[in-house]
Amino acid sequence: MKRILLPAGGAILATGLLAAGLAGTAQAAPDWAHDTMAKGAPEAKNVIEFWTASNYAALKNATPYSWDVKATPSLKVGGGYSPDGKPGSVVPIGEEKKSASVVKNINLPKTIGKVFFVDQDGKPRWCSGSSIQGKYRNLVATAGHCVYDEGKNAEVASNWIFVPGYYQGKTPWGIYVGKTAYTHYDFAAFEDRDRDYAFVTVYNGVQIGGQGTVKEVSKAEYEKYEGLKDVKAVEITKEQYDKCVLNLGDCFSEGADAPADKVGPDYPGAVLEREEVNEKAYTDAKVGKGNGNKLGEPEVEHVTKTQYDAYKGLGTKKIVDGNYTITHYYVQKWVKPATAKKYFKNVYVIAEGFIKDVGRLGDNVGGQGFAWNQKTGQKVFVFGYPADAHPDGHKAYTGITPKWCYGTTTGKTYTHAATKVEEHVGLKCAMTPGADGSPWLIKYSNAKRLGYVNGVTSLFGDQDKNDRYDLSTSAYFDGETAAIYNQAANVWSGSFVK
Incomplete structure (x- = not known):
């Protein structure tokens, strides 16, 4: 697909609210990559057909975008951050006029959802993303690697959609097909994760059903x-x-x-199954990849007294402070499945008559604000859909429902030469892949469920070397990020349903 490169100093359509937010910001003049995703109604309908065919089979079978756990980056600490101008922001949808609010509970924002696409190997994948403020209320923020295929000259991914609030095949606020994608030229051309972010305009949402x-x-x-x-x-x-x-x-x-057959972990097509053993067998088991080796940490199950008394399995029963528990121990069992x-x-x-236009993304779920050249050391919420296992094989998340992290961003940069990272912001967070593209929200109001996107999850790190992810990082949002955002935020998309 032909990529269009536009100089940011050329023709930014900064009007109204967005122009006011960017006023007075000193910006460099980067090149951005602008790619058409679904061009017109026929292509957009084909995208919908792909994901909804066979009772949404592709949506249900999609797996989180990830990389080989062996390649988990060893992130190094560098110096401080270098804003390229004054800090700036654009208010969330619904906050154009400020109103007082009371913060009480952690309420998940309606704006977050899953980004679905087909990768360069033809496999359906997903990341996390969020609706964000834009002139036409049609904009999604996510990671650049959730829009552009890495390792293939960063071509724009095919069949790209955003589904806010996705849950087991349910699309409560509709499916939004990507129309245009914007990212930094350095990411599109060189896969530079210091620019690992993207802004995608989407068509009006659609639902499948109705009087058809x-x-x-x-x-x-x-x-x-x-x-x-x-x-x-x-x-x-x-x-x-x-x-x-x-x-x-x-x-x-x-x-x-063909019957099931026990094989080694390196056998093509081998599947890892859990095999429960007693405490001694688990204690004697080795650590590593292989049949009979430990699989994750022991799992403690809280049970009733009746369940406790009736249990005759391999787990260890204990009564602590009047609470009944059974601890289960698992080792690896690699098998070639029966067929x-x-x-x-x-x-x-x-x-016929089954595609219904449900309106603009921002009108249906709202949209987070956007901020750049902000100081680090701020409190931030990260909302996403982690799903992959940790490097040690432990799977703490299912990816079915959104999770969140909260903390203070680091004052030091994180670097990683292999992904060209020289200035990433870090946050202590145990999320795993699947949370790629998760919005980092500063000044988040639990009452309004709104804040300002000041980053998106790019990398996951294991800083204490225990084979568990404990760090998430994001590109630093500066004036160049703002210029690319502003280009995307002023582009109309409309409906593809007649």
Whole structure:
């Protein structure tokens, strides 16, 4: 895809609220990368079809964007930060007129959600992101590596969408298809994670459902139809398959009959399973990757007295201060899964009247403010969807619901030569990959669920070398970040549903 490079000193469309926020800010003149994602209604509809086909199978099967745990960066501490101008900010949606609020509880913002895309290997992936203030209330902030494929000259990712409040296939406020993506040229061209951020304009959200009809059609009718359609692989019996083949029908088989087999961890396709053992076997087990080696820390289960008395398993039962607990111990078991040959028939269906426009992103969930050239050492909330395991294999998060970290950003920079990081902001945080792109919010109001995006999660680090992530980092948001944000924040997208 052809990338458009625009000089920030050229034609920033700074109008109204955004212009006021940027006024008086001394800025350099970086180049930004501007990429079209879904160009027009036909492409946007294809993106929706990809994610919603087969009862949202791609959404449900997506995995968090990650890197090999062996490559967990060893982040080094550097000097302080270097703002390139005066601090500035743009207020959140709904806060254009200030009002008093009382902070009590930690309330999750409606603006956060999951960013879904297809990576360079054709696999559905997801990161975290947030709706953010923009002139047309259509803007999403996330990490640059959640928009541009790394290792492939940073081409813009395909089938990119944002789903605020996503939960197990549910899209409570709609699906928002990416229209245009903006990032720093240094990230787009050189994968420089000192510029690991992106701002994406999205079309109006859509929901699938309503007063539509779904009907089965022939393959020829399916190929001619230009609306929402799907090919469903319906499982059939061996007898039905044989009859289908005999009549030259559209059917196929997958897999082969094979029993489960215990293998080594390096065997292609090996799957890690938990095997519970007693306390002595766990204590005697080795640390590392392999059959019979320890898998994570012992897990303490709080039970009732009835459950405690009835338990006959391998765990250790204890009563502490009147509380009944059972501690479970697990080791690794690497297996080649059993397989069974299955038979399918392709069924072609079309859907008419099923895509409904639900309006602009910012009107539906609001949008966080934006801030740059801020001092470090501020209190910050980070909201995201961690999911991957820690380097030691322990999986503390599921990625199903959003989690949060809170703390004070570091006054020193973090550096990492392999990813060209020379000036990252750090925060003590135990989130794992899946939280990539999570917004870092300063001046967050729990009552209003609004704050100012002053960073997005880029890297995860293990500073105490115990194979557990304990640090998140973000690019420092400066005047160049503000210039790129301002370019994206003034671009209209509109609806692709007639």
